[in-house]
Amino acid sequence: MAGRGVTIADVAARAGVAASTVSYVLSGKRSISPETADRVMAAVADLGYHPHAGARSLASRRAGVVAMMLPLRDGMHLPVLMQFASGAVTEARRHDQDVLLMTADEGPAGLARVAASAIVDGLILMDVEVRDPRVEALRRLGLPSVLIGFPADAEGLTCVDLDFEAAGRVCARYLVDRGCDDIALLGASEAVYARRTGFAERVREGFLHRAGPRAEVWPCPDDPASVQRTVKELLTSKPELAGIAVHNEPAVGHVMHALADAGKRVGEDFHVVVIGPDEVAERTHPQLPSVLVPAETLAETAVRHLMRKLDGLDVPESTLIEPQLTLR
Amino acid sequence: MAGRGVTIADVAARAGVAASTVSYVLSGKRSISPETADRVMAAVADLGYHPHAGARSLASRRAGVVAMMLPLRDGMHLPVLMQFASGAVTEARRHDQDVLLMTADEGPAGLARVAASAIVDGLILMDVEVRDPRVEALRRLGLPSVLIGFPADAEGLTCVDLDFEAAGRVCARYLVDRGCDDIALLGASEAVYARRTGFAERVREGFLHRAGPRAEVWPCPDDPASVQRTVKELLTSKPELAGIAVHNEPAVGHVMHALADAGKRVGEDFHVVVIGPDEVAERTHPQLPSVLVPAETLAETAVRHLMRKLDGLDVPESTLIEPQLTLR
DNA sequence: CTTGGTCATCGAAGCGCTTCGACAGAGCTC
DNA sequence: GAGCTCTGTCGAAGCGCTTCGATGACCAAG
Known part of the structure; x- marks a missing residue:
């Protein structure tokens, strides 16, 4: 046939x-x-x-392929990346496009390569950091692109991300609605802030904005001992504390242990909400409500925006995805 | 520039x-x-x-791209898939090839599409099942390909997979070496067998082959209650039981609970070894030794084989990757 | 000195497609 | 019924590359 x-x-x-x-x-x-x-x-x-894809691309100057550059090496949560990739491919196929997978370690040179060889029409850049050398390359190359995350200078770029400020608000509201007056946000470790300033701050602002005057924000390293100590200090300094939001994936389990040690019964006289992947919130006992990074939605939005750009339509420079609180 | x-x-x-x-x-x-x-x-x-990639592909009849079809929809363990994708891209780039990402839900039609449009030179098919409609399509299309997993009739195809029989042997040996005489393999749930017969049997054969005469294999569903019951029955029926291998990802946590309830101290008077992803074995307390699906190695091997095929060299029809036991 | 054989390079053809301009024919208008 | 404008279709050019055969330069052998 x-x-x-x-x-x-x-x-x-x-x-x-x-x-x-x-x-x-x-x-x-x-x-x-x-x-x-x-x-x-x-x-x-x-x-x-x-x-024939090659012939078509040669004649029409449109490859029908978009690249997706993922930080495959480290850091990011693998399942989330996979959901992202899956969502992007599915959405791209709806627009009759294919997806070329690249790893972030190809860096700016990789972008130059795909741009010059016209192997792709556009590009989705995942996990953009505040100071990201790829962003500069992107500007120089003029390759149509959509970024997931916000670099320091997003002027003229199309960026999509979770609305972290809203995520902070949602968590605060969850706790307040459960009658907690004294609440706290247990923040991320320094390492995270170092790489991607901005998004942690936004969570904090959202949280404080929605919470009452007795809310506090505590940064927190993520090794077991430090978490134990931080939680203990927090409980001492705020004896009335009735709920916390944890924005620090690896610390969640330790936080639960520390609370148990302190005699807090989570879900009954104490409330915890997580900002992080489902797995993290499901692995605890009891399972916790959480606001997750909506990988599929991000991917779909990114692809959709990219398609519009390729068609010469315009798209908002900045798109913030509304966070969803999952109760458990 | x-x-x-x-x-x-x-x-x-x-x-x-x-x-x-x-x-x-x-x-x-x-x-x-x-x-x-x-x-x-x-x-x-x-x-x-x-x-220009298109021009090159048109003139040389070589696209410099290989497709990778992943089961993004469900089932498979996401982190493993991601490792696989990462490994494949990295290895492909070493051969100056790019990787096009496809989802399994495109099915045989998707394969026909990429073959006819010459958008890729070859294909890696992940998570091949025993009766897989894509395999037939592949044969018909004559698209150079490498499969991860073994379909029922692998004649003429190039397949790569973990050597599950060896994995069974490795687990048995681990337990035997620790002085366990009575040991058991806690197998997978029926659902898994239904999809991919073969690989579970191979684990079992390897296990029994290496273990002593007093080894047994118990199938096991993966809901908490069933696991609890199965483990209890197992301990009753074999009071001398001193170690088990668990080849059932979702059950691992429950097994540990059941053992704790029965007063077994894992790592001391009782031994457990897991066949499954690192995460599963690391999440327990204590952490368990495990044999994992070596996603990166599989991906690299698959890509390397595919490259050889594209260069007209021959490759073994069947390649089994040696399992590695990770102690913890 | 011819002849034959390498070696390094060139020019042209052609891969399969899109796109542009051209052009019949049909349907108007006045 | 002459002059329009549309519509639907065709042919040819050209996208940027690879590859084949041809060619000149050079050198060794006869």
Whole structure:
């Protein structure tokens, strides 16, 4: 069936038209009579014709492929990345595009390569950091792109991310709604802030904004001992503390232990809410409510924005995805 | 710098040679004098030239891209998939190839599409099942490919997978070496067997082969209650039981609880070894030794085999990766 | 000195597609 | 019924590369 090397000429011959007519039927760029179009489509189906991607890209200067650069090396939470990749591919296919997978370690040179070789039409850059050398390269290359995350200078770029400030607000509200007056946000470790300033601050602002005057924010390292100590100090300094939001993935388990040690019964006389992946919140006992990074939604939004850019439409420079609180 | 649209003609002009000469310098397919080659390479560097992927693919009938079809939808352990993807991209880049990401839900039609459009030269199919419609499509299309996993009829295909029989042996040996006489393998739930018969049996055979006559294999569902019951029955039926291997990811945590309830102190008077991802074995207390699916190695091997096939070299039809036991 | 053989390079053809301009024929208008 | 404008279709050019055959330069052998 779908023979090797069915060309547009074969389709044209079978339908009794010129190759250009086949092209126009397929692209819809000129009006074609319904009868001709039907015959062409029938020939396409009969022969199992698919345009040669290289030829198409050469002639039309559109590859039909977008690149996705993921930080595969370290750091990011693997399942989240996978969800992201999955969402991006699915959405891209809806637009008849394929997705080329790149790793962040190819860096700016990798971007230059794909741009110059015209192997992709555009690019989605995952996990953008505040000072990211790739961003500068992107500007220079003029390759249409969408970033996940916000670099220091986002001027002229299209960025998508979770609305972390809203996430902070949502967590505060969750605790307040449960009658907690004294609450705290247990923040991330220094390492995280170092890489991506901004997003931690935004959580904190959202949290404080929505919480009462007796809310506090405590930074927190993530090794067991430090968490234990931090929680103990926190409880001592605020004896009325009734709820905390944890924005520090690796610390969540330790926090739960520390609270148990202090005699707090989470879910009853004490409330905890997590900002992080589902797995983290599900692994505790009891399971915790959480606000997660909505990887699929981010990916879909990013792809959709990129498609619009490729079509010459405009898109907002900055898009913030509304956080969702999952109760458990 | 890397201007938009630097062509081979630009490079040729700058180096004072014909375009074909540039091509030959770059591909090494004809001998070129060192002086000329140097001049050409200098021009390439100066102009930031990268060949147009589409043009190259059209002229040479080689896209320089391989597809990787992942089961993004469900089932498989996400982190493992991600490691796999990462390993594949890294290895592919070493061979100057890019990787196109596809999802398994495109099915046979997706394979037909990428084959006919010549967008990729070859394909890596992840998580192949015993009866997999994609395998048939693959045969029909004649697209060079490497499968991860073994379908029912692997004749003429190139397959790579973990050597599950060896994994079973390794686990048995671990327990035997620790002086356990009575040991058991706690197997997977029915659902897993239904999809991919074969690999569970192989673990079992390896286990029994290496273990003493008093070893047993117990199948086990993975909900908490069933695990609890299964473990209890197991301990009753074999009072001398001193170690078990668990080949059932979701059950591991429950097994540990059941053992604790029964008064067994794992790591001291009782031994447990896991066949599964690192995360599963690290999440328990104490952490357990485990044999993991070596995703990166599998990916690298698969890509390497595919490259050889694309170069017309031959590769073994079946490759089994040696399992590694990680002590903790 | 011819002849034959390498070696390094060139020019042209062609890969399969899109796109542009051209052009018949149909349907208007006046 | 002459002059329009539209519509639907065709043919040819050209996208940037690889590859094949040809060619000149040079050298060794006869």
